[in-house]
Amino acid sequence: MLKEFKSFIARGNVLDLSVAVIMGAAFGRIVTSLTDDIIMPVIGKVTGDLDFSSYFVRLGAIPADYSGSLTSYADLKKAGVPLLGFGQFATVAINFLIVAFVVFLLVRSVGKLLAKQKAEEAAAPAPADPADVVLLREILEELKKRP
Incomplete structure (x- = not known):
């Protein structure tokens, strides 16, 4: 069973998926910052300093x-x-x-x-x-x- 697990982990798809999840989480934080720190303040200013x-x-x-x-x-x-x-x-x-x-x-x-x-x-x-x-x-x- 351990050998099967090692072969499962070593497959390219699992490693690619792991990298994608990590990159997706980092990308999500960047977009959250973009939205919270740049876009939403601009939208708030345009709409009269509204904070959603x-x-x-x-x-x-x-x-x-x-x-x-x-x-x-x-x-x-x-x-x-x-x-x-x-x-x-x-x-x-x-x-x-x-x-x-x-x-x-x-x-x-x-x-x-x-x-x-x-x-x-x-x-x-x-x-x-x-x-x-x-x-x-x-x-x-x-x-x-x-x-």
Whole structure:
């Protein structure tokens, strides 16, 4: 069983998948930062300094010992107050759309690059025949000339 496990792990697909998951997680953090630190502030500024994360509906009572802000989604959530965070959902949905668009651009670019590479390979001249093949062709032509 250990031998089968080693062969399973050593297969290229498993290693490729592992690399893809690690790269995907890192890419996700980059996109989250892009969304939270660059895109959402610009959208907020355009819409009048709106902060989407502050859009929520409180669904339950606030604990008696709570001393944080009543308008802070993060603080209320941390205190265990049930919230309907549609602003946070909007941020996550925008994150998803950005990731999907970037992946689309990446796949599209790679597809174009592969198509261009394939076209170049098809248009490339055939490699020159080795000297022995050329000699055999010449002999064949001479033999065809004989009656």
